[in-house]
Each structure stands twice: as C-alpha cells, then as structure tokens.
Amino acid sequence: MIQYLCVERFADFTINKALSSGILPRDRVTFLSYEQMFHERQVPAGTYVFTDFDRLTRYELECASEAWRILQRHSGMGLMLNAPHRVLERVALLQALHRARINNYGVWRIGDGILPDRYPVFIRSEDDCAGPETDLIPNEYALMHTIALLQERGTPLRGRIAVEYCAERHMDGYFRKYGAFKIGKTILPHHVHFSPHWIVKAANARRDAVNDDPGKISLPSHEREELDYVMENPHHRELETIFQIASIDFGRIDYSIVGGRIQVYEINTNPTLPSAGRPGAAPHRQITRERFKAAFLALEPYPLPQSALIPIDLAKPQRQDMRAPRANGITT
Template sequence: MLTTASHLCLEDFLAARGAAFAPHLVPLPYATAFRLHKLPQGTYIFADLERLSGPELSQAGWLWDQLARRGDGVQLLNHPTQVKQRFELLRTLHTQGLNDFDVYRLDEQRVPARFPVFVRSEQEHNAVASGLLPDAPALADFLQRRRSAGHNVCGSIITEFCGEPDERGLYRRYAAFKVGQRIIPTDIFFGHGWEVRGMARTFVVDEDTLAAETAFLHGNPHEAELREVFATARIDYGRVDYGVVGGRIQVYEINTNPYVAASPLGGERRAALYEHFCRHFLDALTSLNNQHSTLLLSIKPQPAEKRADVRKWIKQTLYNALWNSGPSHSYAQRLRHIRQLMVRARQVMPSMQKRLVRRAEPKTVLEKMP
C-alpha cells in the first residue's frame, strides 16, 4: 500500500487484530517508491491520494503506468490521476443528482444556493473549520476573521449542510469500505451534534444504536447506491462516509487511506460489530493478495529534486530501510523502532542544521519569521 510517510493508517490494525495479515501488507511511502529501481510483483493500492501535491500525483501516475506494463503479475487499485478528489467528487455527485447538497471554492465567487453551510479543508480529514453558518453575512464574517487571524483559506471549501436527526434526535454517520469489488459496511456513529465523529465525547452507544448497527452491517442496505458512488469516484479502495436524509444517501467524503482501529471504538459493547467488520475486511484484503513472486520489476526512476532538509533525508532513509528489509511478522515492532529513531533525530536536528548552515556556500542571511 502506497501512502504518505506520516499517515500509515493501518499501523494500529496490523499490529493488533490484523497481525496475521501484516506480512502481506507493507506500507510503502510514495517518496520511497519514486526512488526505487525495482518493485516486486503483487497488488499495489495507491492510497492517501488526497494528501499528494499536483507534482506528486503526476509522479504517482507515472509509477502506475510503469507497473501496469508488467502484465498480470501486478494488480493496481486507485489510479492516481483518475480518482476524483473531494471537491470534484462532491460537485459531480450533486450535478448527477446523487447528492442534494453542493460545494463551493472561494475563488468561484458564487454564493451558496442554500444555508446553513460550513467550511472545511479540501484535503485534510480532521474536524471542520467552522460551525454551521446560517447565512451569507455569517459566512463572509467567518472568512474575514480567518484571514485576519493569519489562516490561509485558499485550501478551504464551503459545503451546504445536509443532515437530519433520527427519531431520537441523534445524527448518524454511516461508513462503508470498498476493497476491490467488495462493499463492506463499517459502522454507524451516533451523536447529538451535527458533526458526528467516532472519537468525540458525544459518541453514543446503547441498545438501540447497537441494534441499528447490527442490522446495517449484516444487511448492507446501501450497497447498490454505494457501488455507483465509488464508480463515479473511480476509487477501488477507500471508505465512504455518508448520511441518509429524506431516505436518500448523501455522500460526505471518500478517504483513500482510512484509519482502522486496533480495537472497537465505543468500548466492548461494540466488540461483536467490530469483529464482524474485521473478518470481512481481512477476507477482502486476502482476496486481493496475489501470489508474490521473487521476480523484481525493473523501473527507471524519475529524477528527484535534491532535498536540503536533513530531517526529511533521515526520515526517508529510515523508511527505505523498512521497505528493503521486506515484510515480516515483526513489521509493527520495526516501525515503532523507526519512530523512536525519528524522535531522536528531531532532538539532534537543531545542532546538525546549524553546522550545515555554517558550512554552506554561499552563506545567506535569512530573516526570522514573526
């Protein structure tokens, strides 16, 4: 699985419930892959695409093409340059009538057709940047305050709110994976607030929510609609987060590098639900796992820009060592050791950087940032 170096989102799962599959799934940072001369045959999942820059997406597309020429010995998921990113996907789903809400970029100079709205990052998966903004003046005031506080709003998108509470007054966030050809219901998170997050203090677990989740996981009621959504997004591996409003699913995002917990969120009351998902998830991953060959695929790497940042060089060297050591049952332990080394590297970086600056020619005086 190709990811950015800082987002190995299956690490906890592979070190715990998914440990038996860990030898078959090796997170490979894109920066490492771009520099390798050879890669083994097998299945490659291009994940974390929403966190790649434009040039990095182009490099990933080039790598896809190189691997695709190797024939049946290689299976590829999530074409980097064909997957629809968050804004394009949500706008397309609205245009096609699959979503009832629209999204807007700040440079479009368009006022949302309906309110309330909220503002969030176009790439990140963390919490939204604003609360619900009831009208156009409130939106303009929020954006002005963000700019005045020194925040860059260029990477933000405005989203029309589309959600509704159930008969108990709880909001629901549904989630489902696509792994190859399989749609796997993941969970339903319940909360009192309009933004439902699994780690939030408002995450509700009781007999009613457990019954609803059980019916969802066993019934897979939205499979047909979700297949259409994933086909529109051109995504083969990822997790869709969505709601149901007025009897219609409303897609909020698809994450191509979703986090999978090492144990059930919400406590042991959800253990049976977590185990149900894990079995199906691991079975789907296993079905993707080709018979690995010792044959290495010769690849001519693209030229890479020289990096002056020693911390990046140290980090990349460590991940190269992880990859070249090959998959094994001790993967999680070795990854923890690498992170410990990275912590130590950050501690010694200031003195190393001072020495490099003193030796650098020609010397340049830099203004201190405020």
C-alpha cells in the first residue's frame, strides 16, 4: 500500500480529493495523517510519501524526520519519498537555486531586518500558497513605508519575505506559469496557466479566460500551447536537476520562462492533485490524469503485504495537537 502523509486538516484539498474522485484507487493508495502516525506509534509496511513540511512546527518536523528514519530501516521493498531532514522548503530552495545560477531573482526575510538590494519586490508569507500580499514595491523607501503599514494593521513581519519581481509578458500579452509533477523518477508536465496579470494563479487564470476582452487571444490557442507542453515535456532535464537540488522526490514545481531561462517560484510537496474531469474540460486533462495515476502507482508496482506493522517509537513525548504552520518555516 502507498501511504500518503500530510497534515489531516489539509488532506481534503489534496489526497482525499484524488481518492474520492477515483483518480487514485483506494485499494492501492491510502491517506495517513501525521497525527495518526505520531500518536498511534505503529504503521503498516509499504511505500511512504512524506509531504506538507511547511505546515509542521519545528518539533513536528523533527518527529517526522525521526519517523522517516525508522521507516527507512524497515522499508523492505517499499520506497521512501521526501526525507523531511533533506527537503528544501521555499526560502532555502530559492536561495539555493539563486546560488546555482538557475534563478535570477533574490529573496529576503524582512522579519530578520534584511532588506533587498534589488527592486522591484513584493511581500508574501513564506509558508503558505496565498501568493503576494502587496503590489510591486519599487524602492527601499516604498518598502519601508509598506512595512510600516503592515505593522500598523497588526501584520507580523516574522515569516514574511520580500521577493524580487521576475516575470515576463509574452508577445500575446499574457504571462505564463508552468506546473509539473515529480513522482519518483518521473517528471510529469501538468498545466500552463495564462493571465494578463503578473500574478498568475489558477483562479485568476480561469477568470481571465472567460472575460469578454477583444484584446485577449483566443482560448483555443492557449489550449494548443498547453497540449504541446504536456505532450512534449520540454523542460524535463532542467526540472530533474532542480528537484535534485531541492531533495524532493514527490511534489509539483511552479515556474516560468524569463529571458529564455527557467525561473522557479516554488515546489509544493502537498499540491493540488489532478481531479476528475468536468464537462467541457480540455481533452489533454484526461491524458494528465492517466499519466499521474500510472506514475503514482508505479511507486509500488506490486502491493506489499499489509500484515506487518512497524513501531514508530519516537524518543520525544508526543504532543496532543498539531499546531498551525511554523511562523519561521520555509515553504506551498
């Protein structure tokens, strides 16, 4: 059995949706919460996919890492994906990619009093997937003013980062954001989102697609471009290198192409998974669903016996609750 580990209250948006819609079969894949693993102290043998690190406190992350090491010793034929003590979350990842000269843009923790040396920037939380909390900030004076306004309305600076703007509008007037999964050894291109705004999220991409604006190009041309991306997997070599730097075996990378080069925005280890088809959905969505299912089930091609239970005897006493995300975590 493939065990998908994440924080319980966020499972309905990810793994439970894939299980309930039939994208992943319940006889091969199951959801196991960190709460269950920490407090029940024994789990079945199998393949384990660890996710959701940005939503764990530092203590919980240490417990997850200890559990991963215990399971690895008893894994047998099962795989272990995403070692909690090795995975780079948002800030550490972006800084590593900048040092590797993959990302051109910088990121700074403003809660530490570290100010950018390049502009424009925007401010966001480092451990959620909500996106920018401000418009583009052109210079240090405007940044200090923005920080003062955030503090006046009671917004803590701890856990907030300034991110250098890095995006590029294409000839058709649209920005693009690509999304691809890493599932074990497989790089699986999934989508391209288009928006006339530099903040390209799935929600505003869908909204822009239905707006009646004669200045926008036709949706079919975008569909064809997305289909080509899905079928050709044009960036798989570069993405494999990036996932290796991140020490991530399972997750979805969000990135763009700026100046002809990949620019990574994040790798989410507990991402939204492909969902059941809806009426009118683009035909290639069925292709991505089938490919995702095949790659995920290939993590454990021959289901292991479920009789064996592995004790998770953590050295530290267990807390009775799972708290909110780490304020100084690093990422979705």
